[in-house]
Amino acid sequence: MGKISKNARVNRGSKDGGKNHIKLVVSEKDPVTGAYVYKEIIVHKDKVDEILKGK
Numbered sequence: 001m002g003k004i005s006k007n008a009r010v011n012r013g014s015k016d017g018g019k020n021h022i023k024l025v026v027s028e029k030d031p032v033t034g035a036y037v038y039k040e041i042i043v044h045k046d047k048v049d050e051i052l053k054g055k
Contacts, residue, residue: 020045024052
């Protein structure tokens with residue numbers, strides 16, 4: 001029987017479904033300074049449209 005390395009990529013994210021989540025980078029303009037702020041949000045891929053429509 002073969003040995004599996006502790007760094008092997010077996011069943012990664014199977015507990016929380018990591019492949020079903022994506023990272024969004026949303027830019028928002030600060031009304032006081034006028035500078036842009038970039039926010040990183042991790043959301044489920046089914047809710048991407050809801051998040052982008054709300055911004």
